[in-house]
Structure formats: structure tokens, C-alpha cells
Amino acid sequence: MQELSLRMLENYLPILIFISITLVMGMGFFIVGYVLGPSKPDSEKMSPYECGFEAFEDARMKFDIRYYLVAILFIIFDLEIAFFFPWAVALREVGMVGFWAMMLFLGVLVIGFIYEWRKGALEWE
């Protein structure tokens, strides 16, 4: 058992190294650009960009509630996907019982989906 988990960890070692390298590379590119590029700041240059106007108002402003709604719907559906993954891999083993159980689950999901469609949660006029 311990040997098995060790072997599994060994499989993940290249990934750990790869992710660290990519992070370092990203930072490295930034630092290279920062060091080699000029740096002549002035107040106009450092102000937020607004097409030739003086920036009026703060950029931390209100935004449409629908973006928030999309995020909530996303969480629900993404969770469903997380439930689907193990079932999908094991479908050949779980057979008919597993198939019908998941169809029931999918049915509940579809009812919810139809409800939110009819309620207009997916409308962007």
C-alpha cells in the first residue's frame, strides 16, 4: 500500500517540477522586461487609460447583476460535472443500475435547468 502511494507520488513529481518552472518562467519574463525596459514614469502615464479623457469616477463601479447570476449557475453546473466524472469512468462496471441512477440525477438537473430557462435567468437583452 505504501509502495503504491509512493509510486503514485513519483508520477506527480514531474508535474510539480513543471508547474514550478512555468511559474518561475512567468516571473522571469516579467523581471526581464522590467529590468531591460526603460522606466520614465509621469503622472499622465501612470493614470488609468480612458481614451484621451481625464479619468472621471473610480473604476471600482457597480456591474450588472447578471454576471453574478452566471457565476452562481456556473457553480451548480460545474458541481454536476464533478459528480459525472467518476460515474462516466465507471459506467462499464456499474451497468444498468448505475445508468438509471444517473439518468434520475440528470433528470433532476434538467428540471432545474428548464426552470431557470423559463424564469429568464439566461436572458441577455
Add this chain to the structure above:
Amino acid sequence: MLSDIFQWIQGSILSPLVNLVVPELFQDEALLLLGILVKIVAILIPLLLSVAYITYAERKIIGYMQCRIGPNRVGFFGYKLLGLGQPIADAFKLIFKEIIIPSGANKTLFIIAPVLSFAPSIAAWAVIPFDDVSVLADINAGLLYILALTSLAVYGVIIAGWASNSKYAFLGAIRSAAQIISYEIAMGFALVCVLIAAGSLNLGEIIEAQSGSFLHWFWIPLFPVFLVYFISGVAETNRAPFDVAEGESEIVAGFHVEYGGMAFSIFFMAEYANMIMISVLTSIFFLGGWLSPLQGVPLLGSIPFLSDHGLIWLLMKTSLFLFCFLWFRATFPRYRYDQIMRLGWKVFLPITIVWIVIISIMVVAEIPPWFN
């Protein structure tokens, strides 16, 4: 072939080197680590070169589609060479440009954002199988890892937009974030279909499950899902015609409007690396990855060299999809935002849900030739 080259490098360069330098006790570990590093470099260098040269391909291809010739001046050593030096020149230009951090910005987040969008787009390559034995990390949860890392891309976008403290950046970021997560749903369900068909999360096994002939590849039993996946991929990478997040005509450049020089080019590299990633994944999931299309075809399948599986087929399939990315950009006008959201939620999502049912019935009923 790739593994032969690696064996050779390990046998004739790495192990003598390790024998010479490292004390006896740690030689195995050192050899392992060095081997991993060599493999990572072998992935990174071609990948970064492709990222550089796909910008060239894009300008050239779109140029020809619009009856122009595209870049053709910058070459090497005084020769023009069809402008092949252009990406290198671009890279050097960007390195020597000023990186502006606006005074109103959240400095730490502003710096982290490009790194956060760059790192996952490259790191996802760790589990891509290049042929039947060459893969950096042959893990069981390969597809889950891909899904996790491609999902991380949205953080880079939203942090960049928020940290810039600029209206264009902010609008671009929320648009882009909502779009990315919407299409991720369709993409996730499409992947569930692939999983049902393949019965494994390991990318190598997903490819093996498609072997037989090109009629056994999943693009036939999963045809609608195949289209949904690729189009969602285009939307995920914020490419035209789904590029409202950039929307030059209205919000200038969207979430990275405040970034310049190298900071901008990190975002740029991430976008192009993601394009290549989506193309590779589509060819792995639906077109059989490194499987030869001539396998199992009468007559043609007996040609010794052409019917061999290998990296070359994966590259050709990937190039096909990459070309489609560029072709789309030259062809389609930009979608309106409500049309994008409608497509994601009201068209793609129902299609994939219906196809989950269909494909699982096909698997349970063991429909030949794919699932017997």
C-alpha cells in the same frame, strides 16, 4: 522514436555526467531529476517556438485571406526569408518596452495576474501524450488535471481586470470571466461524453480506446460534442468571433489594456499557448491523437511508413485545428455578447446533456464498432 532519443540522451550524456559529479548515494535520484528536466525542456522549447511562430502564421494566413502578403521583410543575416524573423524581432521589441504599473493599481495582483494566466497554459502540457510511450507524467487523472489547469485561466483574466483599476479593463474582465465560465460548462459536459466513451481519465488510454481505424475515432459517435468542444475552446481562449472581451472597437483591449511590454506579451503567449492546447486536446479526444489515420484502411494501411503511429500525426491534426482558429478570425464577424451567452447556455449545454444520455446508452448497449 522520441523515447529512443531520450534513452540515448540518458544513456550517453546524463548517466556519465551523474556518475562524474554526484556522490554515489544520490545518483538514482539525480538521474531521475535530470531526466525529468530534460523532458521538460524538450516540451518547453518547441512549445515556445510554436507560440512565437503561430503569431507569424496568423499574420501571414490572414494576410493572404485578405489579399495581402503579410510580414515579409524581417529575416536573418540580411536575407528576407519570407519575413521569418518577424516573431523574434517582435519579442525583442517587447522586451525593451516600458512596463507601466498604473498608480491606482493593486501592485501585487497586477504583477501576479500575467504569471497566473501564463503558468497553467504551459503546465497543462505535462500530461499530453506525444506518442504511445512519450509523456512527461503518465498519471491516471490526466483529464482531471487538464480540466483543473484550463479552469485556472479565468483567474488571470479577472485579477488583471480588477487590479488595473481601469474601466475598460474591468468591463473586459467581467465580460471575459462570464464568457469563459459559461463555455466551461459546455466543455465540461463534452468531456464527460469523451470519458463515457473512453472509460478512462488517462489521456493515453483515451487515445488507445479509439484505435482501429479513423472510423473508430470518437469524432463519429461524438460528432455534435466534437463541434461543441472545439467551438467552446475558441470561446474559452477569447478568440474571434468570441473576442468581445478584447472588443477593440468598444473597450480597446479589455482586461489587459493597462499592460505593456513584457507584461502584455506574457498574456499574449498564454493566449496562443492556450490555442495550441485546445487544438491538441481536440485532436486527442476526437481525432485519435497520435494514431495514424491509415491504420485499418485496406491497402493503404499496409504501407509501412505511413501507417505507423507517431508524433507526426498528432502535429498534423493539431495544425488543422490551429488553422481553423486563424481561419475563423479572418472569416467571422464578432458575435454580440447576448448572442455569445445564448449560444453557450441555450444551444451547447442542451446538446451536450442530450448527448450524454445518447452516448451512455450506446456504451451500455455496446454498439459496435466503437463500444463492443
